[in-house]
Amino acid sequence: MTAVSPSPLHRLKSTGLVTQIIIGLIAGIVLAWLAPDLAKSTEFIGKVFVSALKAVAPILVFVLVMASIANHKHGQETHIRPILFLYLLGTFAAAVVAVIASTLFPSSLVLSTQDVAVTAPGGISEVLQSLALSVVDNPVRALMTGNFIGILAWAIGMGIAIRHAGQPTRTVLEDLSNGVTVIVRLVIRFAPLGIFGLVASTLATSGFSALLGYLHLLIVLIGCMLFVALVVNPLIVFWKLRRNPYPLVFTCLRESGITAFFTRSSAANIPVNLELSRRLGLHEDTYSVSIPLGATINMAGAAITITVLTLAAVHTLGIVVDIPTAVLLSVVAAVCACGASGVAGGSLLLIPLACSLFGIPSEIAMQVVAVGFIIGVLQDSAETALNSSTDVLFTAAACLGEEERARGAA
Structure with a gap:
């Protein structure tokens, strides 16, 4: 009796999720090339997927964090502090890389009088005040608007309170x-x-013709992001784990970065990162807090975008940058990046803050923001892929590193 070979559809269903995503990626490129009009009609499918991720992320984070804290056993280590340190270190290192790259390969912009109907913060204090207000936001509004800082604050508070409830409540x-x-x-x-x-x-809709005029700027931006993803982050992970970091790095880039590249939203990629953390065997009490927190403050890609575009404006205007100012710009970019919104284009609105260090008026700074929106189809995608994949990478590095240290001490 001859065995019946499985159908192509059955083979596709039995393949891994990452393989299926790569197949979808290739199919999308082929369709846009062969039938652009038909490809434009698939936008609805993509919007539904991103909307579903954004819809489920806030309630997932709220329930998961609250349940993790409520059921947390005394004496369990959550490794949040080392993860926060890695987040801040990675973001600052990315800003330094961007300063060096912009100095070695300066970019020039064609600044026009185009107006951009967006409102940028007035200073770093305003960004920090906004973050503080987000913590005490109304919980219903925080869930509705995707304010993950507020969601985290309420989830942690409720989780601590429910720890004193009966076991049936915590089981529910x-x-x-x-x-x-x-x-x-x-x-x-x-x-x-x-x-x-x-x-x-x-x-099919955007193409890449509009990007050719900013090719040098894009090469510097994406080059910095690739350098951070493939050199700086692995070095940080190696320092933490003392072993070859690239298997973990490539796993995070493949399974988190690809999805984030196309959703262009760290917030929308939170469910993907939580699922990846679970499959990596990380502690739920840790990643349920660190992943949504990373989507808000772990912004290496945003630090690169802010720094490169600001220094491009500085170079265009002929302003000389000395070393102390460059260091200060790195610090400001890192702080601003932590306040960047977890949605598409969130980092661009913080460019005027960095430009103000060099006395660049807001009218010109907003033109730089306009340039950012023009190249955003690639810049923002690469930025989000770096940001989101690094959330899982640093969470895994901190968890594995602390666990190995604990075993060594035992």
Whole structure:
């Protein structure tokens, strides 16, 4: 009796999720090339996928963090402090890389009188005040607007309070967390279809002709991001783990970075990162807090964008930058990046803050923001891929490093 060979559809279903995403990526490119009009109609598929991720992320973070803290056992180490240190170190290192690259390969901009209808913060104090106000935001509004700082604050507070409740209450909360996780996994299973729609519609609608005029600027931006992803981050992970970091680096880039590249939103990629952290075997009490927190403050890509575009404006205007000012710019870019919104284009609105260090008026600074929006189809995608994949990378590095240190001490 001859065995029946499985159908192509069955083979596709049995392949891994990452392979399916790559197939969707290639199919989207081919469709945009062969039938651009048809490819434009797939935009709805991509929008549905991104909207589903954004819809499930706030309630997932709220329930998961609250359940993790409520059921946290006394004496368990969550490794949040080393993760925060890695977040800050990585963001500052990215800003330094951007300063060096912009000095070695200066970019020039064609600044026009184009107006951009956006409002930028007035200073670093305003960014920090905004972060503080986000912490005490109304919980319902925080869930509705995707304010993850506010969601985290309320989830932590509720989790601590429910720790004193009876076991049945904590069991119900854990069951609720498991239920939301099931929904998230279902949404993520549609990632290949969503990526297909995003790629096909983006290439068919935007193309890359508008980017050619800013090719040098894009090369500097994306070159810095690749250098941080493939050199700086691995060095940080090696310092933490004392072993070859690249298997972990490539896993995070492949399974988190690809999805983030096309969703262009760190917030939308939170469910993907939480699922990856679970599959990596990390402690739930740790990653349930560090992943949404990283989507807000771990912004190496944003620090690069702010620094490179600011120094491009500085070079265009013929302003001389000395070493102390360059160091100060790195610090300001890192602080500003921590206040960048976790949505597409969030870092661009913080460029005027960095420009103010050099006395560049807001009218010119907003023109630089306009340039950022023009190249955003690539810049923002690469930035989000770096930001989001680094959230998982540093969480895993800190967790594994601390666990190995504990075993060595034992």
